[in-house]
Amino acid sequence: MAKIQAPVKIKDVLYVTFTDLTHEGKAVAKVEGYPLFVEGALPDETGEIEVTKLNKGYGFAKLIRLDQIVPERVVPPCSVYDECGGCQLQHMTYEGQLKMKYNQVRNVIDRIAKLPDVPVHPVLGMEDPWRYRNKAQVPVGMNSGHIVAGFYKKRSHDIIDMTECLIQHEQSDNIIQKVKDVCAANGVMPYDEQRHKGVLRHVMARIGYTTGEMMAVLVTRTAELPNKEAIIKGIRDAIPGITSIVQNVNPDKTNVIFGNQTRTLWGEDVIYDLIGDVKFAISARSFYQVNPVQTEVLYGKALEFAGLTGDEVVIDAYCGIGTISLFLAKKAKEVYGVEIVPQAIEDAKKNAALNGITNAQFQAGKAEEVIPAWYKQGIRPDVIVVDPPRKGCDDALLQTILEMKPKKVVYVSCNPGTLARDLRVLEDGGYKTCEVQPVDMFPQTTHVEAVAVLTL
Ligand code: SAH
Numbered sequence: 001m002a003k004i005q006a007p008v009k010i011k012d013v014l015y016v017t018f019t020d021l022t023h024e025g026k027a028v029a030k031v032e033g034y035p036l037f038v039e040g041a042l043p044d045e046t047g048e049i050e051v052t053k054l055n056k057g058y059g060f061a062k063l064i065r066l067d068q069i070v071p072e073r074v075v076p077p078c079s080v081y082d083e084c085g086g087c088q089l090q091h092m093t094y095e096g097q098l099k100m101k102y103n104q105v106r107n108v109i110d111r112i113a114k115l116p117d118v119p120v121h122p123v124l125g126m127e128d129p130w131r132y133r134n135k136a137q138v139p140v141g142m143n144s145g146h147i148v149a150g151f152y153k154k155r156s157h158d159i160i161d162m163t164e165c166l167i168q169h170e171q172s173d174n175i176i177q178k179v180k181d182v183c184a185a186n187g188v189m190p191y192d193e194q195r196h197k198g199v200l201r202h203v204m205a206r207i208g209y210t211t212g213e214m215m216a217v218l219v220t221r222t223a224e225l226p227n228k229e230a231i232i233k234g235i236r237d238a239i240p241g242i243t244s245i246v247q248n249v250n251p252d253k254t255n256v257i258f259g260n261q262t263r264t265l266w267g268e269d270v271i272y273d274l275i276g277d278v279k280f281a282i283s284a285r286s287f288y289q290v291n292p293v294q295t296e297v298l299y300g301k302a303l304e305f306a307g308l309t310g311d312e313v314v315i316d317a318y319c320g321i322g323t324i325s326l327f328l329a330k331k332a333k334e335v336y337g338v339e340i341v342p343q344a345i346e347d348a349k350k351n352a353a354l355n356g357i358t359n360a361q362f363q364a365g366k367a368e369e370v371i372p373a374w375y376k377q378g379i380r381p382d383v384i385v386v387d388p389p390r391k392g393c394d395d396a397l398l399q400t401i402l403e404m405k406p407k408k409v410v411y412v413s414c415n416p417g418t419l420a421r422d423l424r425v426l427e428d429g430g431y432k433t434c435e436v437q438p439v440d441m442f443p444q445t446t447h448v449e450a451v452a453v454l455t456l
Contacts, residue, residue: 004055004056005056006034006054007031007032008031008036008051008054008059009051009054010051010052010053010054011050011051012051013049013051013064014029014031014048014049014050014051014061015046015047015048015067016029016036016046016047016048016049017029017044017045017046018038018041018042018043018044018045019044020043021042021043021100022037023104023416023417023446024037024088024446025039025088025089025445025446026038026039027040027042027043027045028043029041029049029061034057035057035058035059036049036051036058036059036061037058037059037060037061038060038061038062038063039062040063040082040091041063041066042072042073042091042092042096043070044068044070045066045068045069045070045073046068047065047066047067047068048063048064048065048067049061049063049064050062050064071093072092072093072095072096073091073092073093074090074091074092074093075091076090076091077090077166078090078165078166080151080160080162083153083160084150084151084153084154084160084162085151085153085154085155086151086165086167086445087167087444087445088444088445089444089445089446090444094125094443097125097129097443097444098122098125098440101123101438101440101446101448102122102123102438104416105120105123105416105436105438105448105450106120108416108417108419108420109416109436111420112417112420112424113419113420113421113423113424113427113433114424115423115424115433118434118435118436120435120436120438121435121436121437121438122438123438123439123440123448124294124297124301124437124439124440125440125443126293126294126440126443129440129443129444130166130167130443131166131167131168131169131170132167132169132291132293132294132443133167133168133169133172133290133291134169134172134206134207134208134209134273134288134291134292135172135204135205135206135207135288135290136165136168136169136172136173136175136176136204136205137202137203137204137205137257138150138151138162138176138202138203139151139152139159139191139201139202140159140180140183140190140191140200140201140202140203141159141191141192141193142189142190142192143158143159143161146161147180147184148160148161148180148190149161149162149176149177149180149203150162151165157193163177166444167443167444168205171205171207171214171239172205172207174239175203175205175214175216175239175242176203176205178235178238178239179203179216179218179235181238182231182234182235182238183199183200183218183231185234186226186227186230186231186234187226187227188200188225188226188227191221196221196253197221198221199220199221199222199226200218201219201250202217202219202257203216203217203218203219204217204219204257204284205217206271206282206284206288207271208271208272208273208282209292209293210273210274210292211271211272211273211274212241213243213244213271213272213273214239214241214242214244215242215243215244215245215246215270215271215282216235216239216242216244216245216246217246217247217248217284218231218245218246218247218248219247219248219257219258219259220247220248220249220250221249221250221251222249222251223249223251225247228265232245232265232266235266236266242267243267243268243271244264244266244267244268244269244271245264245265245266245267246262246263246264246265246269246284247262247263247264247265248261248262248284248285249261249262258284262283262285269283270282270283270286273288273292275289275292275295275296275299275323275327276296276327278323278326278327278351278355279351279354279355280323280351281347281350281351281354283347285343286321286343286344286347287320287321287341287344287347288321288323289323289441290441291441294439294440294441295323295441298412298439298441298449298451299323299327299412301437301439301451302324302327302328302385302410302412302451303327303328303331305408305410305435305437305452305453306328306331306332306383306385306410306453307408308328308331308332308383309331310331310332310333311333312332312333312381312382313332313333313335313336313380313381313382313383314328314332314334314335314381314382314384315335315336315337315338315374315379315381315384315385315406316328316335316336316337316338316385316387317338317367317371317384317385317386317388317393317397318338318339318340318367318386318387318388318389319338319339319344319345319348319362319387320339320341320348320387321339321344321348321351322337322344322347322348322349322351322352322360324337324387324412325337325348325352325360325362326351326355326357326360328385329352329357329359329360330357332359332383333359334360334361335360335361336360336361336362336363336374336379336381337361337362337363338362338364338365338366338367338370338371339362339364340364340365340366340367341364342364344364345362345363345364348360348362349362366394367386367388367393367394367397368394368396368397368400369396371400371404372396372400375400375403380404381404382408383406383407383410384401384406384409384410385409385411386409386410386411386412387412387413388413389414390414390415390418391415391418392413392415392418392419392421392422393418393422395425398422398425398426401426401429402426402429402430405456406456407456408453408454408455408456409426409431409453409454410451410452410453410454411423411451411452411454412450412451413449413450413451413452414441414447414449416438416448416450419450419452423452423454426454427454430456431454431455431456432455432456433452433453433454434452434453434454434455435452435453436450436451436452437450437451437452438450439451
């Protein structure tokens with residue numbers, strides 16, 4: 001192995017000034033140009049660190065002591081913030097978080113897309129950046145003789161017992177606690193990962209923010225749930241207003257949460273929620289945006305950028321359960337959605353019917369294959385909306401867009417880096433990026449979404 005050339009050694013203790021924050025929320029300290037990544041510090045703070053790991057070109061250190069702190073620093077309100085790892089920015093004010101996310105988007109638009117003149121607007125944040133998630137899923141296990149439910153401790157499979165998670169809906173906390181208690185009271189053993197024994201593996205809670213409907217999902221190793229009737233009654237008594245109790249069976253030795261078999265134990269198979277005035281049916285296994293409030297903000301921007309008058313043909317690539325397609329359908333002539341997961345397409349069709357929307361069509365398949373086929377069939381979109389996964393658009397899809405020449409492209413992105421890369425490809429193909437609007441869908445975490453609009 002080639003020797004690593006670094007100006008520091010493992011276990012060196014150094015006094016540093018932090019200069020930057022990575023997109024993972026780690027602070028950067030540079031020693032003779034060599035970056036060390038440190039959790040828990042913020043730019044412009046100073047303090048002592050101990051070097052823990054050296055790689056070629058960069059290393060890691062742990063924070064020992066902070067000396068000077070910045071006004072953006074706050075005491076994280078969550079009691080398990082350090083162990084959990086689910087949030088990365090709770091030690092920063094919300095304003096500071098939004099500023100950091102803005103810088104991240106601005107930076108890649110300048111450096112990767114090479115578009116320093118394109119406006120990037122301030123991040124649209126939440127009025128109340130807590131309790132925004134509508135879906136919680138936590139592992140259940142045993143810890144010193146007690147049944148515990150919570151999150152895996154960072155980089156381990158030890159379960160931290162947790163009574164509240166400040167980014168989840170309060171009712172999700174309640175559902176998790178009550179399901180755990182009712183199961184314990186009825187002799188249901190938690191799953192033991194080592195021995196592949198026990199019953200209750202995970203509890204999931206889903207909440208319809210606009211309807212108030214609530215679903216509890218018990219993921220079990222065995223198809224049989226001991227004392228089933230007593231458990232159903234116990235959960236209904238403990239959680240007034242619950243509308244759906246579902247069991248999912250996962251008999252496998254695996255890290256994957258869900259198995260293939262799902263059955264409703266009591267109540268409805270789905271809960272409903274609204275984004276804008278479009279209603280969605282959400283089953284235990286459906287994909288659905290986790291921050292419904294900001295989803296409306298993000299898709300509202302996409303709709304505004306699309307500038308529809310009612311005459312347009314729109315393609316929604318990577319459409320999922322059709323959230324954007326249905327949101328746009330009311331303002332468009334026709335919408336075509338494509339998505340790789342067949343079950344999501346089934347949900348999209350059901351959601352169209354649920355809303356009486358008849359001008360939206362959905363097809364399962366790869367966007368980069370289905371859209372060229374549509375083009376051959378004579379479908380000529382005026383607007384194409386893309387909302388790809390983190391890796392961005394497939395190059396074949398970008399080339400198809402350049403061939404189809406829609407007047408507008410609206411790009412919704414969960415990864416600024418791949419957004420910037422793809423914008424450059426579209427720019428080189430003759431499109432012009434007009435503006436970029438970041439939206440904060442995941443306060444307290446480092447994730448940032450953005451929507452960009454391009455014209456031919
Ligand atoms: N707009 C959707 C979700 C987009 S997330 C919504 O709001 O509900 C990205 C989606 O792209 C996922 O549903 C994923 O399954 C899908 N996907 C990934 N690769 C794809 C491909 N090559 N072609 C079509 N869809 C793809």
